[in-house]
Amino acid sequence: MLLALCGCTAFGSAPAVLARVLPTDLTPLVVRGYGPTDSDERGLWQAFDTLEERLAASNLLVDDPILKAYVQHVTERLLGDVASDLRIYIVRNPDFNASMAPNGMMIVHTGLLARMRSEAQLAAVLGHESGHYLRRHSLQQWRSVKTRTAIMSFVSLGGAVASASTGYNWYDLANSINNALLLSIFSFSREQESEADAYGLQLLREASYPPTAAGEIWRQVIEERKASAAARNKRYHDTSRSAFSTHPPSDVRMNDLNETTAAVERVDPNGAHYDDGRTEWSAAISEVRPTLIEEQIKLNDPGASQYLLDSLAQDGWDSALRYYEGEVYRLRDEPGDAERAARAYATAVDYADVLPEAYRAHGYAQLKAGNTDEGRRALARYLELRPDAADVEMVRFSMGQ
Numbered sequence: 001m002l003l004a005l006c007g008c009t010a011f012g013s014a015p016a017v018l019a020r021v022l023p024t025d026l027t028p029l030v031v032r033g034y035g036p037t038d039s040d041e042r043g044l045w046q047a048f049d050t051l052e053e054r055l056a057a058s059n060l061l062v063d064d065p066i067l068k069a070y071v072q073h074v075t076e077r078l079l080g081d082v083a084s085d086l087r088i089y090i091v092r093n094p095d096f097n098a099s100m101a102p103n104g105m106m107i108v109h110t111g112l113l114a115r116m117r118s119e120a121q122l123a124a125v126l127g128h129e130s131g132h133y134l135r136r137h138s139l140q141q142w143r144s145v146k147t148r149t150a151i152m153s154f155v156s157l158g159g160a161v162a163s164a165s166t167g168y169n170w171y172d173l174a175n176s177i178n179n180a181l182l183l184s185i186f187s188f189s190r191e192q193e194s195e196a197d198a199y200g201l202q203l204l205r206e207a208s209y210p211p212t213a214a215g216e217i218w219r220q221v222i223e224e225r226k227a228s229a230a231a232r233n234k235r236y237h238d239t240s241r242s243a244f245s246t247h248p249p250s251d252v253r254m255n256d257l258n259e260t261t262a263a264v265e266r267v268d269p270n271g272a273h274y275d276d277g278r279t280e281w282s283a284a285i286s287e288v289r290p291t292l293i294e295e296q297i298k299l300n301d302p303g304a305s306q307y308l309l310d311s312l313a314q315d316g317w318d319s320a321l322r323y324y325e326g327e328v329y330r331l332r333d334e335p336g337d338a339e340r341a342a343r344a345y346a347t348a349v350d351y352a353d354v355l356p357e358a359y360r361a362h363g364y365a366q367l368k369a370g371n372t373d374e375g376r377r378a379l380a381r382y383l384e385l386r387p388d389a390a391d392v393e394m395v396r397f398s399m400g401q
């Protein structure tokens, strides 16, 4: 996995000292069309095949053909032929996370995609997760799990049906099959994480993405956590620093990444021509991005949410970013926030390409402030743009007041 946020830390015996792994030490342990080689590995694959079937049948997946094709294209650019052995699932979950199963099922959370600023950053994630697959980390991890006998009986267990609308997330889906299974992809050792980091950097360089993209992601994550803590008047505490953690502490890991990046770049000091693909990424994500940002805003973690908006806005503010800025204030609801939200909504409807929901928010804010005409005009515009919205009747009623 890319980052442990799920708290399964007291697992396995993690070495206290982390040795940095250089990409030159690594070769792939699987080739295209690889399949399990013994009964241990077959059992592990079967378990994940079952999980994958249930996930594919759930309503937790983002089904956007443009985004899916784009992610597949980036994976092919990174991995070549082997990419056809991987299946990438974009799962609705606001956590910043991604994980890799041994059978080729890769899970990327919407919360991760919401935070990516370029194709190179996405490639850094895909490269890291592919590193776990190509180095067969799950199998190593699986063989070290003491409770592994338990997994063999997973098939007989009934599973809860995962559904976004009923509040289940895919962790529950995996849990319903077997706890040990979930742990085997969520608890790679520190060395394995370092290997995956190094492998990912190598893949980035070979595909002409700037290897610095990986370190950027970590910087963003650390800064966001600090912003989240500061907004709650808490001191930032790097929880992965615990002795029980199987994941390298974030700042240590970021420094390792940056040093390995420097080593990777020295390999090819003259010929390197990198393109971070910022424009391509913006185009691919634009359709679904508002819903991904909304998942984060609804967590009502104002520090983290505002950090995310400011981070994305470095590439330019737009209607959706301003609208969600207003939503952060509305949900926080401290003195002065209603006025701040109203200002953000007013700015949001000033863009050429307006998010329809911005008109609704602006309309209500103006009605509340006593600007009846302006409020009604904005709500009418919302209804024009979203004639099938679930709240059409309620909005009409508000306009008539």
Ligand SMILES: [Zn+2]
Pocket: 001, 002, 003, 128, 129, 132, 188, 193, 196
């Ligand atoms: Zn990982």
